Amino acid sequence: MGAALTVRDVRVARGGREVLVVDHLDVKPSEHLFVLGPNGAGKTTLLRLLAAVTRPDRGEVEVDGVPVRRLGLAERRRVGYVTQRPALLGTTVLSNVELPLRWRKVPRARRRTMALGALERLQVAHLAERPALALSGGEQQRVNLARSLACDPDLLLLDEPAAGLDTEARAIFFADLERALADRAVTTVQVTHRPEEALRHADRVVVLVDGAVRQVGTPEMINRMPADAAVATVVGYDNVLTARITPDGAVLVGEWPTGLATDGLGPGPAVVAAFANAVQVGPSGREGLPAVVRGVSPGRGHRVVLLDGRLPGGLVPLVAHLGIDAPAPAPGEAVSVRFDDALSAILRGR
Amino acid sequence: MVDPVYEVLARSALVSLTASLVAATIGIPLGTWLALARIPGRGFVTALVNTGMAVPTVVVGLFVALLLWRSGPLGDLGLIYTVRGMVIAQILIALPLITSITMAAVQLLPPELPGHLRSLGANRWQVVARIWVEARLPLLAAAMAGFGHAISEVGSATIVGGNIHGHTQVMTTAIVENVGRGEFGVALVYGGVLLSLAFVVNGLLASVQQRGGAWARR
Structure with missing residues (x-):
């Protein structure tokens, strides 16, 4: 079963200005939550908090009831974080995908099988021996996602994973992502500024505007009854x-x-x-x-x-x-x- | 008695390679820490390191000699006019350079890399190890620069080593001595051999560096 997330009374300030305010947000196990908002709304900041990459100035983020700042390495390894920029390492595609498994002390043979399986699911297994940094942007994004999926996370955080891809490539990317997640009970939180993607793929959508949560609801609810003018604009x-x-x-x-x-x-x-x-x-x-x-x-x-x-x-x-x-x-x-x-x-x- | 060239050459290589190795062992972790740490006083330490690069080697030699002098605070160790004393001086000469280049190399990596590695499940040491792998080419350049700086310096080698034939004479001090005696031909031979040593060591490191660079571009 996927992990449950709770965000409570969180505040993040930059340069004396509050850039993120979330009073309360729950993500249920195995739910697919989308965070929708315009550029600069605080989406990535929220995701980085959930990934424990940064800490809030106030408040708490919990994974299965445990504050992320107290998560041990083993619990932290249940969380996959796919960044907007692929951030692949200067080695082969296969080594990139195998590296987190090596850190988890997965035996070599099993490591290879898991890595190749993840690359296969994202349709990039044929690139396994290529240097990761020589791939195209779209290929790098698929490898980036495969690297997180290979570790079989309970919680997957995705920060605009298809950013920079054209419309057609985005559609294929999301179809492959959906397929890759289909047989897994994984909770996902995905950031996007594209309403059509959030409304199509989400179980629930959080609309973030100017660092504040304006509305949380099902895609149908957000689409039919936006909370205010700002949400209506974000929804499209x-x-x-x-x-x-x-x-x-x-x-x-x-x-x-x-x-x-x-x-x-x-x-x-x-x-x-x-x-x-x-x-x-x-x-x-x-x-x-x-x-x-x-x-x-x-x-x-x-x-x-x-x-x-x-x-x-x-x-x-x-x-x-x-x-x-x-x-x-x-x-x-x-x-x-x-x-x-x-x-x-x-x-x-x- | 004049030392054979190969003996002076071997001593030069021993002193400078040992000093560079020790300086890299200290300077690479120190530079990495300075690049990644978010602590008060980091700017001050960085300024100190950068200043260290500009300190003349003769001044470093003077300070080390004062410390190691028989009546100095570390005089009991008996390191003045020894190869080990020269290694200590050259460590101090190479250290700021290696630290500073390491710091710049790590800061040139994507700033989100450490957080990204942690989010992939790396522990603290795995993060540092991976950062070094990613910055391997500039780190190699740092080691090369440290070695180049150490083997070419003459100030501290003269003051701390004393240019004692058969004990502490190295290529640079031998060149100075021969020029002082008007033996320019001998000095030129030493100079050529020193250049060859520097070329061979740097050539080896550069070939490793180029191979790494070419692989990453493939």
Whole structure:
């Protein structure tokens, strides 16, 4: 069974500024947790704490109830840590993978079998005798992962392990990772700034913004009901607008109706988060938010329409995805915008 | 009586190789510690080490001679005007250089490497051993520089060794002595032999270094 993790009342400061604040976070055994956040959110700092590479200024991180600062070498060896930069050593691929096993005093023959097995699972066994530092970035990342998997960890910490790979290579990498973990009861904590990866592969997602945990939940929950505007942006909502809920439940943006309504939230300030394909562009004069088309360009399976919404306080940029065969408005054309409630979220605002 | 060249050469090699070996044994761990440790006063110790590189060998020789002088604090050891005394002086000459180059070599490695090795399950000694393996080429360069500095110095060898024929004369002091007597031809022979010794030792180390570098680039 994978290891359980608990983070309690953790604070990390750099240069007098708090860069990470986590009041409480539990990771269940064999759970696949993703830490999602923009660059500089504190994701790597959190992972380094979990790996016991750095210590918090305050608070405690526990693995199976034991504080990481008190973990002995044997317990520490149950944790695998895959860094963003592969950090391979100046020796062959096989020696790189065998080295942690040698430190664990695994007999030579078994060591070789385990190392080759891990390389096989990541489809890089054919590189075993090559110098590790001469490999391409993608190959190095696979070897880096194989090195951690070879030790059969109970807890695997992955810091953007596919960073620097193109979209296709990332998809293959994650498929191979999923396969490699499929028959293992290992707890994983994985850091990413790509919402599609977290939402696709996670059991639960932690959203970290400006060093603070903003939301913890299932991918479905995070995707459908982000906690606030910052989380909505991180999750990938293309349009995040300040709004207001009227006493009868209508949602207005700058006094303009949006086509959205809610009975769950009371009247008051709100935020509308809408994916680009939730934006319905209609003729000017129709009920909705008035806007002007700034540009139209082809997208993958759709057309991207950039708009400037006209609010009393000024212009607000909007993005819409229209069907590839749908009639597209011309740049400079006045239109009205409404939102499809199935692809939008209404959040409590401040 | 004049020592045969091969005898002076053997003494030079013995003194400088022994001194470099001892200096590397102390300097490589010391430099590694200075590069990795996060302790107060590290900057001060680093400055001391770097200053040590600039101290003239004749000054090192003077301090060692004062310590080892018969009436000095370590006079009872009877090391003044001995090969062992010269080795001690040359250790002090090579040590700052080896320590400083080691420190720079370790600091050039990715800063996350020690933490990364620990996270792979290495204990403290395994981390240090692996760091040395990763920095093997510059560490070899440190040893080469230490040896070069030791074998080419004349100040401490003269003061601490006394250039006694048959006992403490080394190549550099023999050159100075022959130049003083106006025997430039003999001095040139000694100089050529000394250069050859330095070339052979450094050539051996360099070939090891190049092989290591070529392997890493393969």
